[in-house]
Amino acid sequence: MTPEQLSATIVDALAALVADGAITLPDGVPTRVTVERPRQKGHGDYATNVALQLAKQAGTNPRAFAELVAKKLTESDAIADVEVAGPGFLNITVDAGAQGQVATDIVAAGESYGASDAFAGEKINLEFISANPTGPLHLGHTRWAVLGDAIGRVLEASGADVTREFYINDRGNQMNLFGASVEAAAFDQPIPENGYQGGYILDLARKLVAEDPGLLELPEGPDRTVAFREAAYGAQLAEQREQLELFQTHFDVWFSERALHGSDDDTESSVVTGLQKLRDQGHLVDNDGALWMRTTDFDDDKDRVLIKSNGDLTYFASDTAYYVNKRERGFDRCIYLLGADHHGYVNRLRAMAACTGDDPDRNIEVLIGQLVKIIKGGEEMRLSKRAGTMVTLDELVEEIGVDALRYSLARYPADSPLTLDVEQITKASSDNPVFYVQYAHARTNAILRNAADLGLAPESHPDLLVHEKEGELLRALAEFPRVITAAAELREPHRIARYLEATAGSYHRFYDSCRVLPMGDEEPGDLHKARLTLVQATKTVLANGLHLLGVSAPERM
RNA sequence: GCCCCUAUAGCUCAGGGGAUAGAGCGCCGCCCUCCGGAGGCGGAAGCCUAGGUUCGAAUCCUAGUAGGGGCACCA
Numbered sequence: 001m002t003p004e005q006l007s008a009t010i011v012d013a014l015a016a017l018v019a020d021g022a023i024t025l026p027d028g029v030p031t032r033v034t035v036e037r038p039r040q041k042g043h044g045d046y047a048t049n050v051a052l053q054l055a056k057q058a059g060t061n062p063r064a065f066a067e068l069v070a071k072k073l074t075e076s077d078a079i080a081d082v083e084v085a086g087p088g089f090l091n092i093t094v095d096a097g098a099q100g101q102v103a104t105d106i107v108a109a110g111e112s113y114g115a116s117d118a119f120a121g122e123k124i125n126l127e128f129i130s131a132n133p134t135g136p137l138h139l140g141h142t143r144w145a146v147l148g149d150a151i152g153r154v155l156e157a158s159g160a161d162v163t164r165e166f167y168i169n170d171r172g173n174q175m176n177l178f179g180a181s182v183e184a185a186a187f188d189q190p191i192p193e194n195g196y197q198g199g200y201i202l203d204l205a206r207k208l209v210a211e212d213p214g215l216l217e218l219p220e221g222p223d224r225t226v227a228f229r230e231a232a233y234g235a236q237l238a239e240q241r242e243q244l245e246l247f248q249t250h251f252d253v254w255f256s257e258r259a260l261h262g263s264d265d266d267t268e269s270s271v272v273t274g275l276q277k278l279r280d281q282g283h284l285v286d287n288d289g290a291l292w293m294r295t296t297d298f299d300d301d302k303d304r305v306l307i308k309s310n311g312d313l314t315y316f317a318s319d320t321a322y323y324v325n326k327r328e329r330g331f332d333r334c335i336y337l338l339g340a341d342h343h344g345y346v347n348r349l350r351a352m353a354a355c356t357g358d359d360p361d362r363n364i365e366v367l368i369g370q371l372v373k374i375i376k377g378g379e380e381m382r383l384s385k386r387a388g389t390m391v392t393l394d395e396l397v398e399e400i401g402v403d404a405l406r407y408s409l410a411r412y413p414a415d416s417p418l419t420l421d422v423e424q425i426t427k428a429s430s431d432n433p434v435f436y437v438q439y440a441h442a443r444t445n446a447i448l449r450n451a452a453d454l455g456l457a458p459e460s461h462p463d464l465l466v467h468e469k470e471g472e473l474l475r476a477l478a479e480f481p482r483v484i485t486a487a488a489e490l491r492e493p494h495r496i497a498r499y500l501e502a503t504a505g506s507y508h509r510f511y512d513s514c515r516v517l518p519m520g521d522e523e524p525g526d527l528h529k530a531r532l533t534l535v536q537a538t539k540t541v542l543a544n545g546l547h548l549l550g551v552s553a554p555e556r557m
Numbered sequence: 558g559c560c561c562c563u564a565u566a567g568c569u570c571a572g573g574g575g576a577u578a579g580a581g582c583g584c585c586g587c588c589c590u591c592c593g594g595a596g597g598c599g600g601a602a603g604c605c606u607a608g609g610u611u612c613g614a615a616u617c618c619u620a621g622u623a624g625g626g627g628c629a630c631c632a
Contacts, residue, residue: 086575171632370563424569511597515591
């Protein structure tokens with residue numbers, strides 16, 4: 001019995017009590033109730049606080065209310081015992097057979113165990129990373145790659161229709177500066193002031209010239225700079241895509257900022273239609289020769305410029321056009337994952353959405369992730385593309401490995417500032433939890449492999465899984481669906497990782513106390529087969545969970 | 558000055574208003590005749606401060622204190 005099933009059982013009991021006239025609930029019977037696993041042993045398998053929540057409106061005291069619910073619940077076959085405790089908690093002990101059935105159900109569900117339709121019908125645009133195509137991806141991007149991808153996966157597992165999108169900032173001064181920097185490097189000239197200084201610029205210049213020697217023959221001037229810019233852009237974007245594929249991070253859409261603008265005289269471009277939409281809503285105003293969006297109408301602390309007095313469009317104009325474009329493509333909800341250095345954008349993005357006539361609480365959602373620091377040899381490594389010292393995604397993958405790196409970044413909430421110690425996570429020893437979880441998975445597989453060699457297959461005998469450690473493991477496995485739902489709702493995939501660590505722990509303890517396979521020449525019995533079902537169910541949950549984090553579930557290690 | 562994030566064990570961090578606040582590392586001690594010891598068991602050790610809301614606060618609110626980040630007609 002999963003917590004969801006228990007919640008439904010309790011709701012039914014409440015409805016029956018109301019029908020009997022035993023209680024009255026003026027606000028109606030809730031559609032679901034809180035069910036949690038008590039920390040304390042002796043408080044049953046599950047506890048609920050319904051009596052504490054509902055007693056007031058029922059016009060009675062919590063303990064009396066609890067007694068009524070307890071009596072009704074004991075009529076259910078799936079429930080072995082109910083106790084009223086403390087101020088009015090209901091401590092529920094689930095029937096062993098009903099608990100053991102979870103293992104059979106999980107094996108039957110297989111890869112789909114844990115999935116739900118909680119977000120069915122929601123069309124979500126999930127934008128993350130969105131780097132300038134002017135250099136390699138670095139540690140900061142790496143965190144968003146992991147979190148964005150995992151958020152996408154838990155949302156999909158919850159039934160949402162998710163499009164992962166990478167916004168390519170391929171327009172504006174930075175691109176010109178980038179082109180000029182590569183051009184200068186190609187001709188052994190000093191990099192322009194404020195230009196890109198990284199060592200990769202020189203490598204990139206050499207590579208481009210090797211591929212197309214004609215670049216060196218071009219006459220000096222703006223056209224040559226553009227030629228270098230475009231060649232460098234293409235190479236850098238290709239490299240980013242390659243790095244992300246290597247890192248198991250897939251995007252559905254790579255969206256070019258330039259595409260929003262179209263050609264200069266394009267009257268149908270997203271920028272034109274986006275501005276028109278704002279004009280129609282009445283939130284544009286001319287001032288000092290510039291065009292402003294009155295975001296202060298919606299809680300921004302200052303208005304924002306869209307078209308500068310020199311006629312240039314601001315980056316924010318692109319942002320606005322991009323948002324309108326997403327909405328026109330049918331996305332109900334546009335999620336942005338931004339670094340803490342962009343937190344100042346939250347209010348203006350929300351206000352911008354409101355200016356287009358949308359509901360900023362529903363149609364747009366901006367998640368802010370705190371920055372990652374990385375320590376090596378006891379010193380913080382500074383991450384600056386322009387300074388040229390940076391830890392790049394592929395360096396990290398090479399040193400740490402995809403699984404350990406993804407897992408290390410996925411197990412912390414985005415809003416906690418994170419410090420990773422290179423030595424520590426490259427040690428790849430037991431203090432890296434990914435090994436603990438993956439090892440548990442490999443262990444389940446080893447048992448199933450040995451069982452197959454013995455001609456033993458899992459078989460459903462739910463009544464036999466009565467050992468304390470079996471119960472603990474079953475309850476952990478039963479949690480999985482609601483852990484996924486919570487991770488999706490709160491956009492907190494780290495909950496999956498923490499859950500897997502706890503579940504792996506439950507499995508290791510079960511393994512230690514409960515012999516699964518027959519010993520020596522012992523005759524195989526139903527208990528062996530029942531435990532194999534539990535092992536198979538554990539393997540399913542660990543594999544499904546690791547998959548949600550984009551981490552592999554190795555059969556052997 | 559204004560805005561955002563953070564503050565929990567010696568260290569790195571979990572903890573969706575519930576009962577006696579958890580895990581890893583480190584420290585002290587214990588467990589291998591047979592399914593993988595990359596494991597298990599036990600011990601010492603903690604919610605920044607002051608108010609408030611609540612039957613109940615690490616969790617929500619207010620004010621402090623400390624640390625990090627941000628406040629462009631930049632991209």
